[in-house]
Structure formats: structure tokens, C-alpha cells
Amino acid sequence: MTDDEPSDHAFSAGQGFEDPYEGFDIDPPELDVDPGMVDPVDSRVVADMLDRRQISDNAVDAESLLDVGLEYMRINRFEQATDALERAASFADDETIEQEAWVNKGAAHAELEEHQRAIDAYREALRIDDESEHAASAETNLAYALWNDGRSEQALEHAERAVELDQRFAQGWYNRGFFLLERGLAEDAVSCFDNAIRLGYRNADVLQEKARALEEIGEDEKATELAEEAEELRQEAERELVDQQ
Numbered sequence: 001m002t003d004d005e006p007s008d009h010a011f012s013a014g015q016g017f018e019d020p021y022e023g024f025d026i027d028p029p030e031l032d033v034d035p036g037m038v039d040p041v042d043s044r045v046v047a048d049m050l051d052r053r054q055i056s057d058n059a060v061d062a063e064s065l066l067d068v069g070l071e072y073m074r075i076n077r078f079e080q081a082t083d084a085l086e087r088a089a090s091f092a093d094d095e096t097i098e099q100e101a102w103v104n105k106g107a108a109h110a111e112l113e114e115h116q117r118a119i120d121a122y123r124e125a126l127r128i129d130d131e132s133e134h135a136a137s138a139e140t141n142l143a144y145a146l147w148n149d150g151r152s153e154q155a156l157e158h159a160e161r162a163v164e165l166d167q168r169f170a171q172g173w174y175n176r177g178f179f180l181l182e183r184g185l186a187e188d189a190v191s192c193f194d195n196a197i198r199l200g201y202r203n204a205d206v207l208q209e210k211a212r213a214l215e216e217i218g219e220d221e222k223a224t225e226l227a228e229e230a231e232e233l234r235q236e237a238e239r240e241l242v243d244q245q
Contacts, residue, residue: 062092066101073108081108082117089124099128103138110145118145136166140175147179155179170201178209186216204234 069084082105089101106121122142126135139162147155156179162172177192193210196202207230214223 062088062094062097062101065091066097066104069101069104069108073104073111076111078108078111081105082112095128096132096134099125099132099134099138102128103134103141106138106141106145110141110148113148115145115149119149131165136162136169136172139165140169140172143175143179147182152179152182156183168199170196170199173199174201174206174209177206177213181209181213181216184216186213189213190217204230204237207233 065084065088069081069088072078072081072084085101085105085108089098089105092098092101102121102125106118106125109115109118109121119142122138122145125138126142129135139158143155143158143162146152146158156176159172159176159179163169163176166172173192174196177189177196180186180192181189190210190213193206193213196206197210207226211223211226211230214220214226
């Protein structure tokens with residue numbers, strides 16, 4: 001409406017209301033929520049409620065939603081990834097897909113430095129199945145999130161659980177070595193780093209941490225050699241990144 005348009009629109013008189021009259025609401029019953037349970041400024045609540053009430057589980061391809069979330073992560077759109085992955089988990093009728101969605105949702109929160117949300121997501125994944133193919137990843141990621149949240153003792157427990165679940169999980173061995181080194185257990189850390197490298201996890205990070213552990217136990221010459229190799233790998237990775245741009 002502009003300032004030049006008339007504002008005295010005519011409305012029908014109607015039948016009027018009885019006195020007293022029963023109140024009414026134009027909102028659909030799906031949106032009848034308890035304000036004590038829902039944050040009124042949470043813009044996702046309405047969409048989530050309508051999803052659950054108006055879309056059947058069979059009408060949603062949870063695996064495709066999972067792929068969408070992973071693609072968002074690939075292009076560093078982590079907030080969008082968390083939304084897509086949460087929806088994938090909520091619509092999944094396959095526990096494997098549901099668990100994978102929760103693990104990756106935790107990883108997206110970790111990238112956003114939302115450590116408690118990451119911890120909650122990993123724990124939800126483990127609640128579904130703590131011995132599945134995704135359980136080791138959930139455990140080692142949970143360990144890292146706990147460490148970032150200042151809970152190093154709990155972090156080591158979950159890092160050890162990860163390699164118990166999968167002895168061939170190279171990243172799990174690296175993470176266990178990292179947490180052991182943080183606790184001052186350098187010799188045990190070296191063994192973990194060796195396992196990671198033997199399983200194919202050879203990069204600048206693992207070599208740098210192994211060099212640090214070797215230095216702690218007095219093997220300075222080996223430590224220096226590894227540190228130099230780690231720096232070479234890091235520079236090579238940076239050159240490759242520049243070439244791709």
C-alpha cells in the first residue's frame with residue numbers, strides 16, 4: 001500500500017460473536033508448541049516440526065541427504081552441513097546411515113569449534129552402536145573433541161577404545177600417540193606413531209609428532225631427521241595446493 005492509496009477498505013459485517021466467544025487461532029495445530037520447551041527465536045523449530053508431521057520417512061532419501069551434508073563439508077560450508085546431516089539422521093531407517101550422519105555432524109561442529117555439540121553428536125553415534133564400522137571413527141573423533149574441550153584424561157580413554165575396536169585404524173593410532181605424548185608417555189607414543197605410519201598414515205603431522213616424541217626420549221638425531229622430512233612434506237603439500245588454485 002502507498003501513501004496515496006485509500007485505507008478505508010470495506011469488510012463484511014459477518015455474524016458477530018457470541019458473548020463470551022471461544023477464541024480461535026489461524027495457525028495450524030502442527031505449530032501448537034509449548035513455549036517453555038521451545039526457544040521462540042529458534043528459526044529451525046518450525047521447519048523441523050513440519051518435516052516430521054508432513055513428510056513421511058519413506059518420502060526422504062536419507063542417504064542422499066547424507067551425501068549433501070558431506071558435499072557441504074567438502075566445500076567448507078559447515079553450518080549447512082550440520083543441518084543436512086541432522087536431517088539425514090532423523091529420517092534414516094538404516095542405523096548405519098544414521099550413525100554415519102551423526103559422526104559427520106560431529107566433525108562439522110568440530111570444524112566450527114563447537115566442541116560440546118561435536119561431543120554430543122559423537123556420543124549419539126556411539127549410542128546407536130558402539131561396535132560398528134563407524135564406531136572407531138566416532139571414538140577417535142570424540143577423543144579429539146574432548147581434548148579440545150580440556151578433558152585430556154577422557155580423551156585418552158576414547159583414543160584407546162578406537163584402536164581396540166579397529167587395530168588397523170591408522171588415524172586412531174596417530175591420535176592415541178598424540179594423547180600419550182601430551183601425557184608425557186613419549187616411548188608409548190613412538191610405538192603408536194610407528195603403527196600409524198606402518199598402516200599408511202605418513203604425513204607431516206605424524207612425522208612431526210614422532211620427532212617430538214623422539215626428542216623427549218633423547219634420540220635427538222632421529223628427531224632432527226624426521227622434523228626435516230616433515231617440513232619437506234609440508235612444503236610439498238603447500239606447493240600442490242597453490243598449483244590447484
